[in-house]
Amino acid sequence: MPSTGASAAAPSRRASRPRAWRTTTWPPTGSPGRVAASRVWWAEQKAEGGRLNDIIEVDDRLYVLAGSSLADDRTRVLKQDETFAVHDRFGDFRRLGMGEQGLYHAGTRHLSRLELSVGGVRPLLLNSSVSEDNRELLVDLTLPDLDVGGWHMPSHSLHVLRRKLLWDGTLYEAIRLYNYGERTLDLKLELAFEADFADIFEVRGLERPRRGEPLPAQCGGREVRLGYRGLDGVERTTRLRFSRDPVALEADRARFRMRVSPGQCVYL
Numbered sequence: 001m002p003s004t005g006a007s008a009a010a011p012s013r014r015a016s017r018p019r020a021w022r023t024t025t026w027p028p029t030g031s032p033g034r035v036a037a038s039r040v041w042w043a044e045q046k047a048e049g050g051r052l053n054d055i056i057e058v059d060d061r062l063y064v065l066a067g068s069s070l071a072d073d074r075t076r077v078l079k080q081d082e083t084f085a086v087h088d089r090f091g092d093f094r095r096l097g098m099g100e101q102g103l104y105h106a107g108t109r110h111l112s113r114l115e116l117s118v119g120g121v122r123p124l125l126l127n128s129s130v131s132e133d134n135r136e137l138l139v140d141l142t143l144p145d146l147d148v149g150g151w152h153m154p155s156h157s158l159h160v161l162r163r164k165l166l167w168d169g170t171l172y173e174a175i176r177l178y179n180y181g182e183r184t185l186d187l188k189l190e191l192a193f194e195a196d197f198a199d200i201f202e203v204r205g206l207e208r209p210r211r212g213e214p215l216p217a218q219c220g221g222r223e224v225r226l227g228y229r230g231l232d233g234v235e236r237t238t239r240l241r242f243s244r245d246p247v248a249l250e251a252d253r254a255r256f257r258m259r260v261s262p263g264q265c266v267y268l
Contacts, residue, residue, distance in 0.1 A: 075101070078166040079134050082106045085171055089128045091139040091162040092116060100203055102196075103171055103238075109203060110238040113194035116162070116175070118258075119146050119153075119187045123160050137164040149186060157181035158260070175268040179260040187260070189268065192253045195238040197228035217251035224249065244268060 076087040085103045088094055093101040093114040103111035116123070123141035130137050141160040146153045161176040179185055202208055215227030215235065222242040229235050240254070248255040260266045 076128055076130050076137050076139075077134065078130065078137055078164065078171070080166045081169070083166060083169050083171075085164075085166060087137060087164075089139070090116070090123070090125055090141065091128065091137060091164060091173075102203075104200065105169060107200050108236060109198045109200070110195055110236070111171075111193060112196040112198065113192060115192045116160075117190045117192075118158070118160060118177070119143060119148065121146065124155075135166050138162070139164075151183070153181065153183075153185065158185060158187075177258055177260050177266045177268075179262050179264055182262055184262065185258075185260045187258050189256045189258045190253055193224075193226075193240060194252055195226040195228070197230075197236055197238075219249050219251060222246070222249075224251065224254070226251070242268070 074089065076089060076091070078085045078087070083103070083105045086093070086101045088096075088101060093103065093111060095101075095113060102109040102113075121144065123143055126140040126142055128137065128139040139162040141162065142156045143153070143158045143160070145155045157180055159178040159180060161174075161178070163174045163176070165172045175189070177187075177189075197212070197214075210231060212228055212230040212232075215229060217227075218225040222245060224240045226238045226240075227235060228237075242254060242256075244256065246254040247257050256268060258266055258268070
């Protein structure tokens with residue numbers, strides 16, 4: 001799994017992630033300075049009807065309203081304290097539509113893109129659902145017909161389960177591959193990612209005359225760090241950490257070789 005971190009004063013309850021979870025996380029580390037005064041804010045959504053943003057801040061805490069357009073049948077929203085994540089139904093963060101998808105902490109988007117591909121294609125969606133407490137997302141996926149190593153792999157031979165948990169300022173993800181076919185599958189799994197470090201007002205359409213500067217990405221072993229220095233001088237960081245060694249690790253993607261025998265489960 002991957003892990004994301006954001007640089008800002010993240011909530012510190014010293015809670016550890018559930019032991020049953022395998023590791024692919026996203027924890028925000030660091031937060032822009034907190035505003036002392038109590039406040040409530042919203043921004044107008046530049047969509048039809050001019051509805052309110054549906055993300056409000058009360059006493060420096062962010063909330064997604066229950067009737068929010070962010071939580072319609074096209075999105076899957078997880079939230080806990082100052083951290084929330086807006087996914088599409090596939091469990092990805094994509095730069096589509098209103099461009100609101102991503103992982104947010106303390107008013108800043110720490111991950112603006114996260115897209116999964118298996119065997120060089122985007123999996124097909126079977127089902128996805130969010131738990132009642134809005135902390136866990138389950139996504140069932142499968143693959144279409146593919147040519148794998150010179151032979152034809154029928155559709156639905158591979159089941160892909162994505163399980164995401166938002167816990168203590170960190171987004172954990174477990175990816176499970178199950179082979180229903182009769183032949184061993186040797187597939188490339190790729191996670192593409194980006195962090196734009198936009199604040200919530202920018203995401204909702206407010207133009208800023210100036211922005212801070214992105215910092216060079218740091219890649220090594222099983223970890224990538226993406227950084228940004230704001231106009232306030234504060235450095236914000238997103239850390240992505242994986243539970244197994246990638247065959248290739250770059251500033252915007254990680255690639256893994258997944259070998260799955262018939263009837264076998266393999267995890268990332």
